[in-house]
Amino acid sequence: MIHELYYVPGNASLFPHMLLREIGCPFELKLVDRDKAAHKQPDYLAMNPHGRIPVLVTDGRPLHETSAIGLFLADAYPQAGLAPPAGHPDRADHYKWMTLISAVLQAEFRAWFYPHEYVVDPALADQVKAAARARLTESFERIAEHLTGREWLLDSGVSAADLYLLMMVRWGRTLPSPIREIGPLGAHAQRVLARPAVRKTFEVEGLAAPFV
Secondary structure, eight states: OOEEEEEOTTSTTHHHHHHHHHHTOOEEEEEOOGGGTGGGSHHHHTTOTTOOSOEEEETTEEEESHHHHHHHHHHHOGGGOOSOOTTOTTHHHHHHHHHHIIIIIIHHHHHHHOGGGGOSSGGGHHHHHHHHHHHHHHHHHHHHHHHTTOSSSBTTBOOHHHHHHHHHHHHGGGSSSOGGGSTTHHHHHHHHHTSHHHHHHHHHHTOOSOOO
């Protein structure tokens, strides 16, 4: 398979970028010039009509939505061990965590980063941001409870969901009380950051410490 990942450093493309390096398959990075609104131009919209990042093009076929890309890559390369195989007891939990991170955490971060998109009256944007912060903190606290006494989200070991969670904890450094300070979330993030493929991803994207 031939992969091209359309990315912006530190954006939602960070997760599939880490996955591709964990897998070790050949791929090409395609930097999207967001300052010039390249993600809103016809060529990009032909790949993702929503005009968001990332897009993964595999053998000429584009795929968008961060979680969908993650699920696809983990299944396409079972030898990497980033998803429990079909029939494994942890397979359902793998779907659960991938969906929760996408539908809850990533969605709430959009409200945190872009509160103006959720209101007609700009004066209400701060209320949207405050509510998103509260919901994010509560959701991360529940995940922290699950991780207490554990190394990874799944019983079977490290998975794509752990890399996805790292990206969320990284984004959470922008909150007044950083997410890394909640229970074992900081230690979990450091375990993921210690992986050579993850370190290489941060290096290539030019991301500077503090990473989370």
